[in-house]
Amino acid sequence: MRPAxxxxxxxFSRAILPPTRSRSIHATASxxxxxxxxxxxxxxxxxxxxxxxxxxxxxxRRRKQADLxxxxxxxxxxxDGKSTTVRRRFWKDVSVKEVxxxxxxxxxxxxxxxxxxxxxxxxxxxxxxxxxxxxLEWDTVASAEQATKQHLIPLTSLVCRAIDIxxxxxxxSPGKTKIRDDITTNVLRYLDTDSLLCWAPPAGExxxxxxxxxxxxxxxxxxxxxxxSFMTTHVWPGVTLQPVLDGDAIMPKKxxxxxxxxxxxxxxxxxxxxxxxxxxxxxxxxxxxAAARFITEWSEGPVSKPNLSxxxxxxxxxxxKTVSLEVxxxxxxxxxxxxxHDVNNEDVRRQLGSVVLLxxxxxxxxx
Numbered sequence: 001m002r003p004a005x006x007x008x009x010x011x012f013s014r015a016i017l018p019p020t021r022s023r024s025i026h027a028t029a030s031x032x033x034x035x036x037x038x039x040x041x042x043x044x045x046x047x048x049x050x051x052x053x054x055x056x057x058x059x060x061r062r063r064k065q066a067d068l069x070x071x072x073x074x075x076x077x078x079x080d081g082k083s084t085t086v087r088r089r090f091w092k093d094v095s096v097k098e099v100x101x102x103x104x105x106x107x108x109x110x111x112x113x114x115x116x117x118x119x120x121x122x123x124x125x126x127x128x129x130x131x132x133x134x135x136l137e138w139d140t141v142a143s144a145e146q147a148t149k150q151h152l153i154p155l156t157s158l159v160c161r162a163i164d165i166x167x168x169x170x171x172x173s174p175g176k177t178k179i180r181d182d183i184t185t186n187v188l189r190y191l192d193t194d195s196l197l198c199w200a201p202p203a204g205e206x207x208x209x210x211x212x213x214x215x216x217x218x219x220x221x222x223x224x225x226x227x228x229s230f231m232t233t234h235v236w237p238g239v240t241l242q243p244v245l246d247g248d249a250i251m252p253k254k255x256x257x258x259x260x261x262x263x264x265x266x267x268x269x270x271x272x273x274x275x276x277x278x279x280x281x282x283x284x285x286x287x288x289x290a291a292a293r294f295i296t297e298w299s300e301g302p303v304s305k306p307n308l309s310x311x312x313x314x315x316x317x318x319x320x321k322t323v324s325l326e327v328x329x330x331x332x333x334x335x336x337x338x339x340x341h342d343v344n345n346e347d348v349r350r351q352l353g354s355v356v357l358l359x360x361x362x363x364x365x366x367x
Contacts (some may be wrong), residue, residue, distance in 0.1 A: 126361035166272035198245040284351035285323030300361040
């Protein structure tokens with residue numbers, strides 16, 4: 001006989017009675033969400049303005065960074081057991097002396113020599129400014145180790161470049177390419193991509209304009225016309241220079257036939273000091289035309305044609321603004337990048353200033 005099945009009372013009640021919903025009971029009163037803050041109503045606050053910065057703060061910051069790097073370098077050198085002899089310079093005074101019809105820079109009693117040929121560096125008597133600038137450069141050298149780095153003695157490197165060209169011109173070596181020929185070939189490459197002959201497209205309705213209402217193209221054309229007119233009138237007569245990039249073109253076009261030959265002949269006829277200065281100016285401004293205009297303004301040689309246009313000197317500041325025209329235009333519209341645009345501006349002026357010292361002299365003809 002099977003036993004009777006037993007069902008618990010709880011299971012029976014769940015099977016018969018319908019389920020009931022549970023409801024939580026709170027003792028606090030309900031409050032509506034406040035989506036708007038009580039404070040801060042009204043118009044938004046003004047954007048934060050940068051604090052006024054003194055130019056000396058950046059200089060002081062860079063000086064501290066340089067000191068920290070110097071200390072770290074000294075600590076590493078002391079750990080490696082390196083000698084500190086090269087850190088101290090072996091001279092106290094720097095002077096300029098006239099010896100055998102030339103100007104020489106003396107470190108105490110030792111004449112300054114070419115770093116490669118070991119020959120005494122002799123400057124023409126017509127270049128006293130170059131000699132004193134060279135002496136000042138060596139007076140600021142703190143150690144013999146710095147004297148071995150060309151970027152710390154840029155004027156000395158430029159002078160040695162001119163001396164090398166002058167010595168190479170005096171040596172008859174058939175079949176060997178001279179330094180002058182290499183420089184001529186290199187600078188002529190900039191004629192097809194000259195920064196003065198690369199113009200922006202015509203300005204649109206919303207393009208930026210200066211206070212005079214000129215667009216970038218208008219300023220480029222006005223600046224280029226002044227320099228090109230001077231060069232084609234007084235230096236390269238009969239030559240016509242056309243823009244290499246105009247409008248929306250992306251590939252530069254070459255100049256007309258015969259233009260390159262005229263410019264090449266002029267470059268080849270420069271003196272050693274002038275062609276070394278031309279090379280430095282071309283590399284600094286990426287413009288052969290502006291560099292040639294700069295050389296004719298400051299040279300003491302036969303290519304000198306200063307102030308013939310009557311518009312004032314084409315000095316370092318004017319040349320730097322000419323070759324940096326597009327960069328300055330963009331910076332005036334969008335602002336400068338710290339430690340980039342300002343460093344480039346000073347570097348261009350430094351290099352052009354060294355060219356003035358190299359090619360000018362007391363033999364410069366006055367108008």
